[in-house]
């Protein structure tokens with residue numbers, strides 16, 4: 001099993017220490033690339049897919065017409081954002097790197113939105129027009145997404161409970177699909193946008209930067225489709241699919257982390273109704289098929305953690321959903337206090353590499369033992 005590092009150290013002494021224990025590949029932001037490219041390490045760059053431009057017309061807009069920024073990002077369909085992104089990619093790929101990992105290649109999630117309604121986006125004029133151009137029934141989409149947002153954010157507890165009960169069974173999902181066709185079309189529209197973006201990028205890279213790899217940090221499979229990421233359709237254009245599986249990420253905000261995304265969803269449900277927080281959380285865990293390691297918190301101030309089995313289950317799901325041409329390399333939290341067990345469990349899934357996010361977190365959490373943990377795992 002090989003261990004790669006995301007956000008590695010850049011000073012010579014610590015890089016040599018890593019090389020000595022067998023770490024040979026790293027993933028880093030543009031600002032850290034220069035010193036890494038002077039070393040024998042194989043280096044991938046990370047690129048922010050939809051960086052905000054500072055211009056209001058490039059912002060994402062929610063179903064209530066409110067513009068907002070999320071994860072430093074704007075609307076995935078903004079031409080100005082795409083131009084800026086391609087310029088960055090061109091610059092990165094001219095360097096001596098192996099390839100690029102996309103980050104934030106998605107729409108806003110509950111935990112990455114600064115407003116309660118941010119998840120229910122993007123309804124900027126550009127995206128609305130694009131829905132129609134692609135053959136979607138924009139009015140039905142907007143009606144059903146609006147009704148769903150109203151229900152979750154301000155709805156009656158009894159109606160919301162019925163809705164949550166529907167989400168617990170396949171028959172309930174079919175009922176919801178019939179009742180809210182626009183909601184399901186909206187999810188598909190968002191997956192179309194992200195898929196097309198990655199396809200175009202992959203084609204451009206094959207032509208303009210032949211031999212460089214395209215990789216992506218994706219939401220783990222149980223969350224991915226909610227933000228427009230469809231593993232089945234994305235993997236043919238990705239050499240590396242990297243599900244972000246941070247089972248117990250402790251720092252807030254933690255967008256993309258399963259423990260914080262679920263807490264953010266529970267908070268949205270809880271704030272709009274008289275249901276208890278624990279009940280909202282319990283229902284969501286049931287719907288997503290999740291278990292937690294500790295007692296359920298009674299309010300959103302606490303955090304939850306998923307068991308190690310969750311990391312292996314999601315890695316296996318990513319492998320099952322990805323085609324044979326892409327390699328699955330999960331990225332996990334380096335500060336996990338059960339890191340050696342988590343890596344050992346990952347090895348059982350058959351993956352050959354795992355990425356640790358971030359190097360410093362591992363050093364801080366495991367102190368003098370971090371390099372020993374890595375060396376030990378690399379030997380096996």
Ligand SMILES: [Zn+2]
Nearest residue numbers: 075122124127
């Ligand atoms: Zn938009």
